[in-house]
Amino acid sequence: MTDSYKFISQNLENIRKDLISLVQSESPSSEKSLVDLTGNLIKDIIHNRLGDNYICTEHKNRETGNHLQFEKKEDTKPRILFLCHFDTVWKKGEIPLRFEEDVFYGPGVFDMKAGLLSSIWAINSLENTLDKLPISPVFLFTSDEETGSLTSRELIEEVAKTCDAVFVMEPAEGKTNALKTARKxxxxxxxxxxxxxxxxxxxxxxxxxxxxxxxxxxxxxxxxxxxxxxxxxxxxxxxxxxxxxxxxxxxxxxxxxxxxxxxxxxxxxxxxxxxxxxxxxxxxxxxxxxxxPPLERTEANQQLFKLAKNAGKKLNIEITETSVGGVSDGNFTSALGIPTIDGLGIPGDGPHARHEHIRFDLFAERCALVAELCIIFGEKFVNHDDLVEKEEKFITK
Structure with a gap:
């Protein structure tokens, strides 16, 4: 297994603690005060796991929760946007949090707090196992996705235009664990x-x-x-x-x-x-x-999926793709022509359902997949000619 996988596996107890605290901090979209408390918790997790080398920009809203953006102080190419939301559909206290062996149930754990956390730990693993990061991570954590991204869409598009690819940390498809390369x-x-x-x-x-x-x-x-x-x-x-x-x-x-x-x-x-x-x-x-807009299977998106398959081979896991009817904020970034891959979060099932859960036993390998994809993406970017159109970045000559 890879160094990133070993690092993540050795830190599963710390990851478990982070995840419990994140899910316990309930954040229904309509409750600004609760959402902002969760945002403060995310700031603490970033500080504890990635140190002081990440600058936080808080995009404040009057009625909805504030959006959070984190970037490294020394910005290098290529820039990868980790796109996540931390609001949920659940009212405070509506469903309980519980572990049953390797299955973790709780409000928003599948959609999508586990995926958000795995993006942080993927970069944490690279920070601790490599001399230098192969990419420049940009974290954008929004607070109104479940209500239509009305205050975050413009921000998402603005930040995405500065990046070379978008990793959407929404959960993998529930039955097959497939990545989502197309959304209606x-x-x-x-x-x-x-x-x-x-x-x-x-x-x-x-x-x-x-x-x-x-x-x-x-x-x-x-x-x-x-x-x-x-x-x-x-x-x-x-x-x-x-x-x-x-x-x-x-x-x-x-x-x-x-x-x-x-x-x-x-x-x-x-x-x-x-x-x-x-x-x-x-x-x-x-x-x-x-x-x-729909997230379509563009050539740029498919090339990014191929890199994800290669990352899976390094971890001895088969990576498949699927199309789904539900939407995500990746719909916005893909429509701009920016290579976008979705469903990189933690497998489980029950989005918006009372049995919402993740497979915690799969956290290490799926988190490591994101880390390895960062490495492969960085190598591909450095060794490729600079092209004006982002859609052409990964077209093989």
Whole structure:
């Protein structure tokens, strides 16, 4: 096994302590005070494990948790962005923390506090086993991913543009432990129909039924799903009307769509935005957008995956890839053309579920995988011609 693997294996008790303290520090997205307390804990972990050679920039927010950025004082090439979030979907005290042999259950342990911690320990292992780091690590730990990254997206894109690759420390795929080399993009729309109210008995013919109009639209929207293209459109909520004896004047629906390519996103968005009510007396209002672009299997991303497979060979583990429907902040960085690889976190299962857990017995090898990928990436970067386009960085001549 590699030196990084040996170092991490020898420090599993310290890693366990760090992880317990990080998961115990609950950080629901909507609780700024709790999220910021977790941020302070992360600062302590960085200081304890990596020393004073990392500068912390705290990006403060008024209503959501602050975002944390750490960089080495001496910045060298290549720069790798370790992209993580430390907010969770769980309310404080909602699910317990417990160990069962090598399985660790707890709020946010899988999504994605274990992955965040493993990025720190991967660099810690390199700091302690190499004379010089092969890369310049940039840690960006955000606090609002679970609520759409509304305050962090601009920061993520800004920092990512200064980096040569992005390692997303979201967990590996639950059933196969595969890395995530493709993710669907997601968009959301709200459609509102205003009809005309009338007495359902005396003046039914004078009304324009908004619920009926919404029902026509629901059928059109659901028919946009095309599994062969990886496109799903789902009307998730519907509301309308007041009482049964009134022709309903208002009705609304919320729509979620997932797509595998930007071309398909354009098609779906154009179709939705061109919808019209069946009754010309009804008024339709449409509002929405593409919240996250898809993370596509670009050539740059695939070259990065090949390097991860080579890193796996050094650890005698087979690295596979998969595509998933869920999104991450890696969707943003990949859409910018920056080589991005996702799913480098710790294997387990149960994201957003009460049985959320990680396999702690796999922590050492998956953390070492990240360390070895840093080494291979650094060697590849140094020995390759400097190319203007990041997407071309790893294209073999």
């Amino acid at each position: 993009g997601v968009g959301m729309y709200e459609l509102h129909v205003q009809g005309i109210s009338a007495h359902a008995g005396n003046h039914h013919e004078d009304g324009v039924n908004a619920i009926l109009e919404i029902a026509y639209l629901v059928q059109q929207l659901q028919e946009l799903t095309d599994y062969t293209k990886g496109t799903t459109v789902s009307v998730g909520t519907i509301s309308g009307g007041t009482t049964s004896n009134v022709v309903p004047e208002n009705a609304s629906i919320e729509v979620d769509f997932r797509i595998a390519s930007l071309d398909e996103a354009d098609r779906i968005m154009q179709t939705i935005e061109q919808l019209t009510p069946k009754n010309p007396l009804a008024k339709l209002t449409i509002a929405g957008e593409l919240n996250r």
